[in-house]
Amino acid sequence: MKDIQVVIITGMSGAGKTVATRIFEDLGYFCIDNLPPTLLPKFIDLIEDSDSEKLNKLALVMDLRGGTFFDSLFTSLDAFSKSERIRPKILFLDAKDETLVHRYKETRRSHPLSPQSRPIEGIREERQKLEAVKGLAGFYIDTTDMTPRQLRDQIVKKFASERETFRVNLLSFGFKRGLPIDADLVFDVRFLPNPYYIKHMRERTGLDKDVADYVLQWPETQQFLKKLMDLLQFMIPQYKREGKGQLVIAIGCTGGQHRSVALAEWIANKLSADFPTNVAHRDIKKGN
DSSP states (O other), X not given: OOOBEEEEEEEOXXXXXXXXXXXXXXXXXXXXXXXXXXXHHHHHHHHHHOOOGGGSEEEEEOOGGGGGGGGGHHHHHGGGGGXXXXXXXXXXXXXXHHHHHHHHHHHTOOBTXXXXXXXXXXXXXXXXXXXXXXXXXXXXXXXXTOOHHHHHHHHHHHHOOXXXXXXXEEEEEEGXXXXXXXXXXXXEOTTXXXXXXXXXXXXXXXXXXXXXXXXXTSHHHHHHHHHHHHHHHHHHHHHHHTTOSEEEEEEEESSSSSHHHHHHHHHHHHHTTTSOEEEEETTTTSOO
């Protein structure tokens, strides 16, 4: 069985734990916010007994919002020592007091440890209580001068492999049923010879080998794919560099059953050598 990746996110209130949680979600982690540490041993038993792939990567936010429950964190962490599959990593997020005060004023929220008084009082108390946890953390990020984008870059660098940070989604569709609303790039392949007009192929799809072979055999198809792959190999790294987490490439023909399906499969197969790639066919079962 695979090891289970567990990241415990903790640190100062206002230092970016909510933003960090969203980043871990984008990286495929199953996230739980404000988990009381006393529930940690039972939660470990639950995930070890589960076969779900979704529970192989976990990010658990634990902080002083748990009140007295947080005091049991050290005891609860001992439960990991009994597990053969889990070795938790602790991420501590911090920021300077002045920055935290400014963020509380911006959001007009009260500090959880000083709801009726000045935020700075709660910040100082929280910093003192978290000192021991900070010493346990294997990963420390000071978000004082960071934008959310910079925080994402730091978390990706520390917790994600290169192939986990970006995904390409290929989607075939039929123009007669409208453009996909989530497409980043759309390519129209209605100029290619249509298998629909070949009687024995009409009810088949681009997933069938004879249909795919028919679509791919034409010189104009091969020339189009060569030019398209050159374009995508240039563009995709640029999207990735700009911080985009995924790219949706839509390939459209008339009905979304033959040409677009065959080409989406072909392109996805080629791109999968360099990028995590999914392929889906929106209109394949709807007929022409």
